[in-house]
Amino acid sequence: MRGGTVAVVGGSIAGCALASAAARAGADEVVVLERTHGRLADRGLGLCVHDGRAAELAATGALPEGIAAHRLTRRRWVVRDDPAGASGRLFWEQPFPFHSYHWGLLWRGLREATPASVVYRQGAVVSGVTDTGERAEVRLAGGTTERYDLVAGADGYRSVVREAVCPGSRPTYAGYVCWRGNFDARRLDALGDGDWPADTVTTVCFTGGSCVVYRIPGPDGPRVNWVLYALPPQAGRLPFDDPMSFPPGRVTEELTAHLGALLDREFPPYWAKLLGLTEPADTFVQPIYDLETARTTAGRLLLAGDAATVVRPHNTSGAAKALQDATAFEEAWRRSGTWAELLHAYQAARGAAGREMVALARRLGRGQVEQTPAWATMNHREVQSWWQALLGGAADIGGQAMAP
Incomplete structure (x- = not known):
C-alpha cells in the first residue's frame, strides 16, 4: 500500500519510531x-x-546505529549479611545479555533518524480523536480539527487516543512505587570499597522489595542508574493517582525519610552509600501501574508503546516493545492493500504480545515486591526454581x- 496521511500523537520513543516506520513504508x-x-532529550x-x-x-x-549503549553481561543478586560484608552476600548470579541506554540519548538517536519528510510539531496538544469511518479526526487544544487517513497513539500512560480505542480503559495502581535516580559514575571513587564490575547489574533484595543498579551511558560520560521497588509509607495520604506524581526535585520529605530508613535497615552498607550519592534533583518517585487493553486498533486508530499496554518496569521491555510495535506497523503496512488490512494485521501481531508482557511483569512484581521469598535462606537451586x-x-x- 502506498500513500495516505498519518498523524502520530506523541513524539517520544514510540512516536519517533512509528513516524519513521510510516515514512519508510x-x-x-x-x-x-x-x-x-x-x-x-532532557529526560535522563x-x-x-x-x-x-x-x-x-x-x-x-527500527533501532538506528550509533546510539550510545553500555554492555551488560550478568546479574548478581545480593542480600544484607550482618555483621560482615559491606557489599552484602551474593546468593545468585545469572546471565544478563542486555545493553543499557540513557533515555534522552536513545530518543535523540531516534529523532535524528526520523526521515526529513516527517513534520515534527512541538506544543501541539491533542484534546481528543474520533474515528469517522473513512478517516480519523484530531482535535487540538486550540480548537482546530485536523483529518488524517490514520491516527497512531504513542501518547503514553494517559493516552488520549486510547480513550477513543478503548473507552474507560485506565492504568491501575499496583500498590507499590519505585524510587529512581542516577548520578555521575565518577562519584563511585568516593566509596573506595565494594566489587562491582562494569558489565554487572546488581539486584539488592530485602523483605518487601528489591533494587536494581547498573551503569548507563550519559551525555557527559558514564552514569549509575538505580530503580528501587518497595511499598510507600503507610502514614498519611500520598497522591498516587498519577504515574509521575513526584518528579525529580519534588520528592516529599516523607518519601525521602522513608527511603533513608529503608536503606539503613535493609541494604548492605556499600549499596546504601551508593544510592546516597544521588542528588535530590536526580531522584524521583514513580507509582507503579499496569494496563492491558482489549484491542490496539479501532477504525482508523492505532495504539503503540505505553498507550497500548502499560507494563511494570520489572520486565525491562518498555523501549524494545515500543520499537517492536513500530516494526510490526511497518511490516503490516507493506503487506497490506487497504487500511483495514493494515490495522487487522497490526492487531494480530501485537495484541496478544502486549497482554503477555503485562502478565509476566505482574508475576515479576509479585515475586520481587509484593510476595518476596526468604532470599537469605535460598540456595542456588531454589532461586532458579523461583525464577x-x-x-x-x-x-x-x-x-x-x-x-517471522
Whole structure:
C-alpha cells in the first residue's frame, strides 16, 4: 500500500519510531504531534534492551546505529549479611545479555533518524480523536480539527487516543512505587570499597522489595542508574493517582525519610552509600501501574508503546516493545492493500504480545515486591526454581522475539 496521511500523537520513543516506520513504508504525509515545548532529550534515566531484541530491531531499521549503549553481561543478586560484608552476600548470579541506554540519548538517536519528510510539531496538544469511518479526526487544544487517513497513539500512560480505542480503559495502581535516580559514575571513587564490575547489574533484595543498579551511558560520560521497588509509607495520604506524581526535585520529605530508613535497615552498607550519592534533583518517585487493553486498533486508530499496554518496569521491555510495535506497523503496512488490512494485521501481531508482557511483569512484581521469598535462606537451586516460576514459560525478561 502506498500513500495516505498519518498523524502520530506523541513524539517520544514510540512516536519517533512509528513516524519513521510510516515514512519508510510509503505514507505521503506523516505528522508528529508532541505536546511538550521543551527538549525531550532532557529526560535522563536509564533503560535496557535485550541483545536479542536489539539485533532484530537493528535489522529492521527500527533501532538506528550509533546510539550510545553500555554492555551488560550478568546479574548478581545480593542480600544484607550482618555483621560482615559491606557489599552484602551474593546468593545468585545469572546471565544478563542486555545493553543499557540513557533515555534522552536513545530518543535523540531516534529523532535524528526520523526521515526529513516527517513534520515534527512541538506544543501541539491533542484534546481528543474520533474515528469517522473513512478517516480519523484530531482535535487540538486550540480548537482546530485536523483529518488524517490514520491516527497512531504513542501518547503514553494517559493516552488520549486510547480513550477513543478503548473507552474507560485506565492504568491501575499496583500498590507499590519505585524510587529512581542516577548520578555521575565518577562519584563511585568516593566509596573506595565494594566489587562491582562494569558489565554487572546488581539486584539488592530485602523483605518487601528489591533494587536494581547498573551503569548507563550519559551525555557527559558514564552514569549509575538505580530503580528501587518497595511499598510507600503507610502514614498519611500520598497522591498516587498519577504515574509521575513526584518528579525529580519534588520528592516529599516523607518519601525521602522513608527511603533513608529503608536503606539503613535493609541494604548492605556499600549499596546504601551508593544510592546516597544521588542528588535530590536526580531522584524521583514513580507509582507503579499496569494496563492491558482489549484491542490496539479501532477504525482508523492505532495504539503503540505505553498507550497500548502499560507494563511494570520489572520486565525491562518498555523501549524494545515500543520499537517492536513500530516494526510490526511497518511490516503490516507493506503487506497490506487497504487500511483495514493494515490495522487487522497490526492487531494480530501485537495484541496478544502486549497482554503477555503485562502478565509476566505482574508475576515479576509479585515475586520481587509484593510476595518476596526468604532470599537469605535460598540456595542456588531454589532461586532458579523461583525464577522459572515467575517467568511462567517465557524464555527471559526483556520482551519476546517477534514472529517471522
